[in-house]
Amino acid sequence: MTDQDNSYRPRSPDFSSFQSNFPPPAATSPTYQFNPLGHHRSSYDASAFFTPQYHQRPAATQQYVPPFSPGYPIQDFDMARRSSRIARASEVDPAPESKYFEEHSEPEPSEEMADFEPEPEFKPEPVELEQPIKEEVTEEVKSRPGEGIEVKTKFPVARIKRIMQADEDVGKVAQVTPIAVSKALELFMISLVTKAAKEAKDRNSKRVTASHLKHAVAKDEVLDFLADIIAKVPDQPSRKQDDDGSDQNEGKRKRGGRRPKEDNSD
Amino acid sequence: MSDREFSSNDDLSLPKATVQKIITEILPYSSGQTFSKDARDLLMECCVEFITLISSEANDISEKEAKKTIACEHVERALRDLGFGDYIPDVLAVAEEHKEQLKSREKKQSKMEQSGLSEEELLRQQQELFRSATEKYNAAPE
Numbered sequence: 128m129t130d131q132d133n134s135y136r137p138r139s140p141d142f143s144s145f146q147s148n149f150p151p152p153a154a155t156s157p158t159y160q161f162n163p164l165g166h167h168r169s170s171y172d173a174s175a176f177f178t179p180q181y182h183q184r185p186a187a188t189q190q191y192v193p194p195f196s197p198g199y200p201i202q203d204f205d206m207a208r209r210s211s212r213i214a215r216a217s218e219v220d221p222a223p224e225s226k227y228f229e230e231h232s233e234p235e236p237s238e239e240m241a242d243f244e245p246e247p248e249f250k251p252e253p254v255e256l257e258q259p260i261k262e263e264v265t266e267e268v269k270s271r272p273g274e275g276i277e278v279k280t281k282f283p284v285a286r287i288k289r290i291m292q293a294d295e296d297v298g299k300v301a302q303v304t305p306i307a308v309s310k311a312l313e314l315f316m317i318s319l320v321t322k323a324a325k326e327a328k329d330r331n332s333k334r335v336t337a338s339h340l341k342h343a344v345a346k347d348e349v350l351d352f353l354a355d356i357i358a359k360v361p362d363q364p365s366r367k368q369d370d371d372g373s374d375q376n377e378g379k380r381k382r383g384g385r386r387p388k389e390d391n392s393d
Numbered sequence: 394m395s396d397r398e399f400s401s402n403d404d405l406s407l408p409k410a411t412v413q414k415i416i417t418e419i420l421p422y423s424s425g426q427t428f429s430k431d432a433r434d435l436l437m438e439c440c441v442e443f444i445t446l447i448s449s450e451a452n453d454i455s456e457k458e459a460k461k462t463i464a465c466e467h468v469e470r471a472l473r474d475l476g477f478g479d480y481i482p483d484v485l486a487v488a489e490e491h492k493e494q495l496k497s498r499e500k501k502q503s504k505m506e507q508s509g510l511s512e513e514e515l516l517r518q519q520q521e522l523f524r525s526a527t528e529k530y531n532a533a534p535e
Contacts, residue, residue: 276418276419277418278415278418278419279418280411280414280415280418282407282408282411283408283411286404286407286408287444289404289405290404290405290406290407290441290444290445290448291444291445291448291463292448293405293445294445294448294452296449296452297448297449297452297463298452298461298462298463299461299462299463300448300462300463301462301463301464301465302491302495303464303465303488303491303492304451304463304464304465304467304468306487306488306491307465307468307469307484307485307487307488308444308447308448308468310480310483310484310487310488311443311447311468311472311477311480311484312440312444313415314477314480314483314484315440315443315477316412316415316416316419316436316440317419319436319439320416320419320420320428320436321419323428323432323436324419324420324424324428327426328426333425333426333427334426334427334428334429335420335426335427335428335429335432336429336431336432337429337431337432337434337435339432340432340435340436340439341435344439348476349475349476349477352442352443352446352475353439353442353443356435356438356439356442357435360435
């Protein structure tokens, strides 16, 4: 565990450098004034997520205190922003990444701009860094129930295609599609069967019955589309009580009571 | 063809034996739980409904894109829209596997074409191989 912790820490060096840059504003503000012209270029060349922006932002928050300083008439400022944006657009047009940059670095096309809108841009950064990690974790957790159980038996693809096309609206289907659907169906079955089995376990029954499956389906909002099918299944509270009792009795009853139905369906 | 017409009703459900097999793979005997037949029949109905749901949703999506064929990406989006987004990675993996299988099959078929040599050239090479083989064979006993 400790080894893992140690090995994990160095992976996020951005934050450490970011924090250390925070306190000394005097050191960061000069870099600002030095490259008023080269500024756009440099922000394109360097990745937007790293030090250049972090350098600017702390300085910007410091300068934020006088928000409408008399030195910048607002109209000029707007003009400057637009012209610089246009200039940038024409400059970087061929590159596909230019759009991305325009969205993200919009508030700071010139150094004056950074004085006024530093904070709204500040926040999305840490969120973007954290999100991928969170998503990975949840994906792992979610996919485990499906992956834990491996089903070797496959559905006949032709049959699945036929079921898909039983709907008159459904037209042509690509060759891969039924295969993808049958994989989805497999995962769907795993989730239904495990849920029904859990339901049975919670009721101390070794035999998973239709009403267990019904209860499992009723619990999940995603499975609402099965409501009509489930509605057909009687609740049978008396049988459930029997289930809780002895398995042998219940097994016999099933055999006696259920046979005729199944024979019909077969 | 006649088989299909005969069992057209049965066709619209999944094969029972396959479903039963998969159930026992999910709930092996060692789990101590058994799946009753009425539960299995209900499960099969649910499965068919699931296929219908996914395919009609994917169909709607493909129609919106003015495409005539339902592709894998439509299924992917249908799964996401319907709340089965966690199935997508596995589904895509299987689809990818299938695509690669198709590719390798195509390669096998066109191996002769891919050699880039004319038939005469290939024949000459074959004769060459035969000659060298017979020479080796003759040389060996001595």
